[in-house]
Amino acid sequence: MDDQTDQTRKPRADAVRNRERVLEAAKLVFNAGGSEASLEAVAKRAGVGIGTLYRHFPTREALFEAVYRREVEQLSELAEQLKNAKDPVEALRRWLRSGVEFVATKKGMMAALALAVQSGSELHAFSFERLTKAIGSLLDRAVAAGEMRADINPEDLLRAFFGMCYVHDQPGWQATALRLLDVFVDGLRVQAAMKARPRAIAKPGKKVAKQKR
Amino acid sequence: MDDQTDQTRKPRADAVRNRERVLEAAKLVFNAGGSEASLEAVAKRAGVGIGTLYRHFPTREALFEAVYRREVEQLSELAEQLKNAKDPVEALRRWLRSGVEFVATKKGMMAALALAVQSGSELHAFSFERLTKAIGSLLDRAVAAGEMRADINPEDLLRAFFGMCYVHDQPGWQATALRLLDVFVDGLRVQAAMKARPRAIAKPGKKVAKQKR
C-alpha cells in the first residue's frame, strides 16, 4: 500500500519467506565453512530446492553481497563517525583495525571484500562504492590536513587492506595484519615519504596523472 | 651411474619424457589461462592421460611448485645480488619491484606464491623457505644498518608483498602494486615509525615477543 509505486502484485509470501531463509542459512554456512562452501549445502540447510536459491540469488556473488551487506554498511558508518576524530591519521588507522576485526569475526567477510575489490563481477557496485567512499572520506581529511601523501587513492588503500588480510586463515594472521597495516599507515604519512624519497613528493602531479583517477 | 646411491633401477625413459612434457604443457596453460585451468586441459595439451599427470604430480600444488621453481630461484638469486647494493632500503625496494614484474610476466606465478604464503599445503616448503630467506637477508641488512624497524619479519613482508599483488588481473594493477609497495617500504623505515608513533619503537621487545618468531 505504501511502497508500491506501480500497480504490481504483492510479492508472494512464500517467496519472501524463502529468501529470508536462504539468507539466514547462507550466513551460517559461509561464516562457518568459509567462502567456497557449496550452494547446495546452503539450499539444503535452508530447506529449499537449489532452484529456489538460484532464482533469488543468480550468482554466488549476489548471495555474498546480500549476506554481508549489513557488515559493509556498518564499516561504512564507522568511517562516518571517525571523521570527527581529532587526529585524522589515527582515525584511518582505527578504521583499518576495525576492518581486521570484522574479517576475524565473520569468516565469509573476506569473500565479500574480494568481491568489492576485484570489480570483475559486474555487480560488485554496492560494497565497492560504500567502502571506497568510507576510506576516501578518511583519506581526504588526512591529506587536507597535510598529514598524508596525496598520491594514494581510496581504491589503492582498499586493495592494500584486503591484501594484508588475505591470509586470514593462517594461525597468527590477525597480529600480522595489524602489524602490516601499521607499517602501511606509517608509510602514508607525508613525513615518511619526504624523508625517504623527497623528489617523489615534490612533483605530485606527474605520476598520478597516469591513473584512471 | 653417477647419481644413483641405491642399487635402484634406472628410471624409465618414457616416464622422464612424460614428466617433462607435462611440465611444459602446464607452463603454457597456467601462464595463459591463469591458475585455475583444468588439469585435464594440461594433460591433453601434454598428450598424456590424466592418470599420468596425477602420478607425476599428485596435487595441483605440486605441479605449480614444479613449474615455478625456476622463477622462485631466480627471485632468490636476485636477492643475493642485491645484498651488495649500497643502500639496503633501496635494495629491498628493488627486489619487491622485481617481484611485481615476475608476477606480471607469468600469470601463474601468483598461484605459486599463494602456495608459498599460505603454508596450508604441507609441501609448500621449497618456495616459502627460499623466498623467506631472500627477503630475510635483505631485511636483516637494513635493520642492522639501523634504517628499518626491527619488528617486521620476513614472513610478514612476504605476505604483504603477496597481498599487494593480489589484484593481479585488474587493469592497472601493476602501477597500483608498485605504489602500494613504495608506501609500505617507506613505512618500514625507522624514521617513519618514530615520527608516527615514537613509543612503538622505544620498547621493541614487547609487542614482538608474542609472535611465533
Add this chain to the structure above:
DNA sequence: TGTTAAGCGGAGGCCGCCTCCGTATCTTCG
C-alpha cells in the same frame, strides 16, 4: 471459489577432480 501468474524444486546435463586397474612398454638379465 476460480483463474492466473509467480514461485517451487529437483532431475539432469556438464565439467572437473581424483582413483583404480587392465594393458602396454621399458629395463634387466640370462
Add this chain to the structure above:
DNA sequence: CGAAGATACGGAGGCGGCCTCCGCTTAACA
C-alpha cells in the same frame, strides 16, 4: 636377442558441485 618382471600409461568411472529448465504447486486477486 628374448623372456620375465617391474614400472608406467591412460582413461573409464565414481563423486560432487554448478547451473538450467520445466512441470507442478500455491498464493494473490477478483
